[in-house]
Each structure stands twice: as C-alpha cells, then as structure tokens.
Amino acid sequence: MSASVHSPVVQPPEVRPAVPEPERKSPSRWKLLAIVVVVVLLGGLAYRQWVKRTPAPSAAVPAFRTVKAVQGVLQRTLRVSGQTSARNYASITIPLLRGPDSRDNLTLLTLAKSGSQVKKGDLILSVDTQTAQDHIDDVTDMVRQAHNDIEKRRAEQAIEWDQLQQSLRVAKADLDGWKLEAGAIELRTPIDKELIELQVEESAARYKQLQEDLASKKIAHAAELRILEITSERQERHLDRHVTDIKRLTIHAPMDGLAVMESIWRGQEMAQVQEGDLVTPGQRIMKIVDPTNMQIEGTVNQAEIGDLRVGAPAHIGVDAFPGAKFKGKVYSVGALATGSWRAGNYVRNVPVKVIIDGSDPRVIPDLSAWADVIVEQKDDATIVPLSAIHNEDGQSFVLVKSGVGFAKRPVKVGLTNATHAAITEGVNPGDEVRIN
Secondary structure: OOOOOOOOOOOOOOOOOOOOOHHHHHOHHHHHHHHHHOOOOOOOOOHHHHHOOOOOOOOOOOOOEEEEOOOEEEEEEEEEEEEEEEEOOEEEEEOOOOOOOOOOEEEEEOOOOOOOEEOOOOOEEEOOOOHHHHHHHHHHHHHHHHHHHHHHHHHHHHHHHHHHHHHHHHHHHHHHHHHHHHOOHOOOHHHHHHHHHHHHHHHHHHHHHHHHHHHHHHHHHHHHHHHHHHHHHHHHHHHHHHHHHHHOEEEEOOEEEEEEOOEEEEEEEEEOOOOEEEEOOOOOOEEOOOOOOOOEEEEEEOOOOHHHHOOOEEEEOOOEEEEEEEEEEEEEEEEOOEEOOOOEEEEEEEEEEEEEEEOOOOOOOOOOEEEEEEEEEEEEEEEEHHOOOOOEOOEEEEEEEEEEEEEEEEEEEEEEEOOEEEEOOOOOOOOOOOOO
C-alpha cells in the first residue's frame, strides 16, 4: 500500500485594493478672472485720480541772466609771472685759491643751517684745511732752507772775495818789485834788461787782469745772491698764498639776513649743500638775503612790454599762500629780450622786476609768485561785464531790462579789460542788463 503524503497548502497574501486619494480642488476660472478685473479697475481709478491732481504744464518761459551795472574803479592789468628773490643779498662762494693745488676738492667742515637767521660777523662756513696746513709746514721748511742758502753763499763769497783781494795785493807787490828793479836797469846787462822789462810787463798785465776779475767777480757774486733771493722770495710767496687761502676758507657773514642754501648734484639727484660735502673753489654755496626787502623776478612777452612802465603799481600774490595779497610797483624793465630754450628763440621775453612793499615773514626767496601790474585805470566808471555788450553794424549796445522784457540801448564803451568794460554813455549805475 502506498501511503499518500499531504503537503501543507500555502495561502497567497491578501491584496487590498488601493484607496484613491481625494483630488485637490483648483480655483475656478471665473474667480481668477474676477481678481484680474478688480486689479485693473483699481489701477485705472488710481491713475485717474493722479491725473486730476497733476497740474497741466505751462508754456516754457525763456530765462535770461542779468546783472546790474555798478560804479567803481576799472583796471587793466598785465600779469608778470616769476619767482621771489631778495633785492639785498650776498653770495657766499668757496674762494678761488692761489696755491698750486687750487683745483683740489675741499670738504665742508662747518655750515650754517638753511633758513636760519645770521648776524653780521657770525661764522657761516669753514673748510677742512688740515692738508693745506701740512703743506704749509713743508713750505715753511723750504723758506727756511732758502734763507740758509743765501747766508751760506754770502759767507762763501766773502771768502772768495778775500782771496781775490789777497791775489790782487800780491800782484801789486810783485809789480812794484819789478818796477824797482827796472829803476836800476842801467847797471844790468842787456839780457837782464830784457828780462826785467818782460817781468814788469807781465806783472802789470797780471795786476790789470786781477783788477778786471775783481769787478766781474763782484757782479757774479751779486747775481748769485739775487738768484738765491728770488728763490727765497718765490717760496715766501708760495707760503703767503697758502696762509691767505687758509684764512679765506673761514667765512663770516657779511650782513644780517637769512641763510639760503644752494642745490648741488649728490649722486643722481639735486640736494641742498650740507656739512661733509666735497666742493670746489669758486662754487656758490649759499646766499645771505635780506627778507625785509623782496622782489619778483619775472618775464613779460615782448608784444606786451609797450604797456609796462617803471613805477607802475601792482597787486602781488604768492602761490604758496593763496590768501596772501601784497602791493608793489615795477622796479626795472630789461633793455633786451631773451629767448627760452624750451620755446625756441622765436619767442622772446623781457625780464621785469617788481618790488614788494613792506615785509612779510612768509615771503622767502625762490617761491613762485605773480604780479598784476596796473597799466591803465578808470575811476568812477560805470562797469558792466563784457558778455553784456553786443555789436551790430559797428554800433555797441546792451539789452536793459524794462518791465517784462528788455530794451535795446546804444552805448559807448571806454576802458576794457579781460572781463569787464567801462560804459561812458548809455547805461547808468543800477541798470539791469542781460548778459546772455
């Protein structure tokens, strides 16, 4: 018998049907349309209210600038540009040395401070003179040696002179002896007579030659001494030059004033002179200036120089101090026009100096400055701007305000400058004129 085997029955899992989620309701079209309509209506109402409140633009009315004619002083000026300088000053330079080493560089040992006030007689500059002092010691020994050489040669000449005098005395005695022998010549043989006569002649010639040698030797001795004296004088002058040079290398202020240093090349740039710099004889080191008497050194174009006169008043300003104004006058006008290397020789300028009245501690040398020189002036003039004057068919006129408009009024123009004009006829002070 076969036994049947029953396997367990596996039930499939129960599948539950999915429950659909409820759909979200979207706003309907008529609601969106209603919202849009409401927004449009509100915008229209707001624009209508804004239009009602905004006033209508009025017709454009042209605007004109006007200015009133004034009565005053009108001046025509000429601008002189340049830099300030002192009228009274003393240039301090390294002295030109007279010694043989006069071209050597020198070292500044003492120097007054730039911008300091100095008094007459104050030490302002000195140079290191140690090398010159050592050389002076050597030259002093040379002078002493030259004096000794003179004394030595004089002693030698005295000995030589005594020897010559002794030789002359011996020759004279020899001549006198032979002359005595010749006095008794009758007792001599003919041969002795000839010998005695020859000896007399020879002694006389020797004596005469020694006399001539004595005179020439005297001249020779004097010449030798003069040569030695000239050598001594040359050395003394050499010494005197160095001593004088050392004294001149210490410089004192020749006047009261302000110390202004010059600029020199130091390396690759310009710098003011200072202690320790190497300088050469003849080099300018500083100026001692009188700050109470200043001037402007400038130039004027040759085409405008005809309007300039010595003594003409001027208004002066310094670029470093815009608010400072000074008065002055033209002091000098150059006789010759000069050229400029930057503009070429075809542009010629005339140098002009304008002195500054009074003194101000702010005005120091080498400041850029200007001077408006008054070349012509009209007092109690009726003044209007140049832009208010019009010309038509050779006639000048201005537009004077009259009520709501402007009236055309002929005028006569007098003195003018760069911005204003004096009206001699046609406009009264206080009249309002159009300037555009």
